[in-house]
Amino acid sequence: MTQPIAEKILHLRRLLHHYNAEYYLHHRSPVSDREFDALMHELEALEQAHPELYDPNSPTQRVGSDLGSASFATVRHKVPMLSLGNTYSIAEVETFYQRTAGSLDHAPFNLNCELKFDGLSISLEYEDYRLARAVTRGDGRQGDDVTENVRTIRTIPLVIDRDKGAPPQFEVRGEVLMPWSSFESLNAEREAAGEPLMANPRNAASGTLKSKSSAVAAKRHLDAIFYQLIADEVTTQTHSERIRLLREWGFKVSDHSTVAHSLTEVEAYIDHWDKERSRLPVATDGIVLKVDSIEQQQQLGFTSKSPKWAIAYKFAAERAETVLRSVSYQVGRTGVITPVANMDPVQLAGTVVKRASLHNEDIIKKLDLHVGDRVWVEKAGEIIPQIVGVNVEARSSNPDLGEKVCFVTHCPVCHTPLVRYEGEAGTYCPAQYGCEPQMKGRIEHFVSRDAMNIQSIGPKTIDTLYANHGINDCADLYNLRVSDLAGEKGERQRSAEVMVEGIAQSRRQPFDRVLYALGIRFVGKVAALTLARHFGSIERLMQATPERLTEAEGIGPVIAQSVCDYFAETHNRQLVERLRAMGLQMEMTEEAAPIGHALEGKAIVISGTFEHHSRDEYKQLIAAHGGKNTGSISAKTSFILAGAAMGPAKEEKARSLGIPLVSETDFLQMIGATDTPTPTAESPTPPSLPADKQTAKPTSTQPKQTSLFDDPSLFE
Numbered sequence: 001m002t003q004p005i006a007e008k009i010l011h012l013r014r015l016l017h018h019y020n021a022e023y024y025l026h027h028r029s030p031v032s033d034r035e036f037d038a039l040m041h042e043l044e045a046l047e048q049a050h051p052e053l054y055d056p057n058s059p060t061q062r063v064g065s066d067l068g069s070a071s072f073a074t075v076r077h078k079v080p081m082l083s084l085g086n087t088y089s090i091a092e093v094e095t096f097y098q099r100t101a102g103s104l105d106h107a108p109f110n111l112n113c114e115l116k117f118d119g120l121s122i123s124l125e126y127e128d129y130r131l132a133r134a135v136t137r138g139d140g141r142q143g144d145d146v147t148e149n150v151r152t153i154r155t156i157p158l159v160i161d162r163d164k165g166a167p168p169q170f171e172v173r174g175e176v177l178m179p180w181s182s183f184e185s186l187n188a189e190r191e192a193a194g195e196p197l198m199a200n201p202r203n204a205a206s207g208t209l210k211s212k213s214s215a216v217a218a219k220r221h222l223d224a225i226f227y228q229l230i231a232d233e234v235t236t237q238t239h240s241e242r243i244r245l246l247r248e249w250g251f252k253v254s255d256h257s258t259v260a261h262s263l264t265e266v267e268a269y270i271d272h273w274d275k276e277r278s279r280l281p282v283a284t285d286g287i288v289l290k291v292d293s294i295e296q297q298q299q300l301g302f303t304s305k306s307p308k309w310a311i312a313y314k315f316a317a318e319r320a321e322t323v324l325r326s327v328s329y330q331v332g333r334t335g336v337i338t339p340v341a342n343m344d345p346v347q348l349a350g351t352v353v354k355r356a357s358l359h360n361e362d363i364i365k366k367l368d369l370h371v372g373d374r375v376w377v378e379k380a381g382e383i384i385p386q387i388v389g390v391n392v393e394a395r396s397s398n399p400d401l402g403e404k405v406c407f408v409t410h411c412p413v414c415h416t417p418l419v420r421y422e423g424e425a426g427t428y429c430p431a432q433y434g435c436e437p438q439m440k441g442r443i444e445h446f447v448s449r450d451a452m453n454i455q456s457i458g459p460k461t462i463d464t465l466y467a468n469h470g471i472n473d474c475a476d477l478y479n480l481r482v483s484d485l486a487g488e489k490g491e492r493q494r495s496a497e498v499m500v501e502g503i504a505q506s507r508r509q510p511f512d513r514v515l516y517a518l519g520i521r522f523v524g525k526v527a528a529l530t531l532a533r534h535f536g537s538i539e540r541l542m543q544a545t546p547e548r549l550t551e552a553e554g555i556g557p558v559i560a561q562s563v564c565d566y567f568a569e570t571h572n573r574q575l576v577e578r579l580r581a582m583g584l585q586m587e588m589t590e591e592a593a594p595i596g597h598a599l600e601g602k603a604i605v606i607s608g609t610f611e612h613h614s615r616d617e618y619k620q621l622i623a624a625h626g627g628k629n630t631g632s633i634s635a636k637t638s639f640i641l642a643g644a645a646m647g648p649a650k651e652e653k654a655r656s657l658g659i660p661l662v663s664e665t666d667f668l669q670m671i672g673a674t675d676t677p678t679p680t681a682e683s684p685t686p687p688s689l690p691a692d693k694q695t696a697k698p699t700s701t702q703p704k705q706t707s708l709f710d711d712p713s714l715f716e
Ligand code: IVH
Pocket: 081, 082, 083, 084, 114, 115, 116, 117, 118, 119, 120, 121, 122, 137, 174, 175, 227, 228, 288, 306, 307, 310, 312
């Protein structure tokens, strides 16, 4: 009898260890939170029933770990960061309520009801009223020091106003979040750069917080909400009052917490937010209930993993069951093949869903999908529908059950045998130059708003240009003449003129945009600008080795290799030559990288964080204006370009040596560059084109190419 149970326990431990590592170390979610929690509960119950099988290394004995980033210092938490007991059932909330009442000898108690924010927990330590350290939860006892990245979160106070009554030393804990708006623009950028999309804001926030470059973190617009204060000096006796203090001291706290005096009020709160949370600007995955009185909290105490005075009620992700009818395969601009499930339409979280992303071959295999299967669909991060499981029991009575789904071996469009690269989950069509969706996709990217911004050309126009006008790549666009497009009787004369004019105008786009428009894998807007500025011209960029490329700030080995691979292709080199012959900008002009002499002979130290440009951009601006950027302050330093949160030690040293501090705005004025970088004038809206030539909006039913295997290294 014990034998099968021992095996079951071992199996669950192995599985949960694996899922833990995937989640905490690699920011991947191979199973839904609900499935993970169910497995964990099952294991906890078995271990409780069989204490003889106790193992201190069981996944139930720890609260998870996100350690493992070699580049972050490990810091021990002064007070362990515990987890919360959680449940998906209202009945268990009732049990929690009754148990709490019993443990408090039926003395009256209130519960503070809060939203459970779906991000990453963070601990901030303040010393002498200044942010000293920001540490991730890690394994609960120690975490990673991510202070540099956290400093870029604008809603986090770097210095506390002494007049607000805060003690000089204290700790706050809360959640780092990526708001939906930042998440959507990040994914739009990644899509344009041909990178896999982030599955949800939590993964995106996690990747950002662990980014090795705080400049990257700054651009991602994270946010943070705080829900716990740890300070010996603070004697305030309720949790809700302590949160009010945090708000006063300058921390962002939730506006949606409330103190409930009864179970009915708790249930009303849960009910309300289960529906209303979809309107919030950030992701939430439940409600947290905390006994409000600190004294009662102390009376209730802790288990080894979580406080007995709190519980999380998790919202169930909306799920629907429907029938899988077929699987089709889409080819993206980079050649990646995305399997898409076609299902009987079903209502889910307010919309009718009939297609869902299956992500990649491994996921199809894992689900053991068959055509005709009854499948469960959920919205991942509430946006992209995905199949999370198969109703296997329904198979035996299913007359429609068909073939097992096998991933295609050849490109569904050009029939080239597909390839999988080592270490990648995606499958690719390697026929970059003969595969229609790849060719059209590259043109689509080339004309897009952030690239060459040719607004009169959209996907439908590209279809026509490709089919009827022999436009196979972006260089061909520059051969188009009005007479080619105006129609036999000149019926499309005006729209043809607009289009040709738009193409001609695009010749003025600066080199960094041209570079971005080429669609080199992993080279997004920021990387393109960095490369353009660092190398100055396409010649120098094409000759650069991977080592030279990584010398440019923020360019990691993945991007460097991708750039080298791109220019190693004869086709691509020829394309660049043709574009050059058409008059496109292939080097940085003075306009894009202003050259001046305002800083000649000056040694400048950069310190702190900035609003208008990154630190690297300031280095470039200093060099471009004849100055020299030096690392440390000495008597030879001319001035310090001082951003926000300049270190106190540096400030002190500058003062003692009498070296002036120059603000960001004054610096920009000094070099005559008060505008923010590379502004792009919006083109006027073109007159409307005939229906077949109109720019098609991306269809919302089209699932985006999304990978569960988001690669945080791409943030490097
Ligand atoms: S209280 C001792 N309050 O949920 C417990 N946690 O599953 C301290 N979370 O690690 C946590 N919103 O990352 C608390 N309003 C909230 C929360 C919250 C989100 C996260 C937090 C914690 C996890 C526990």
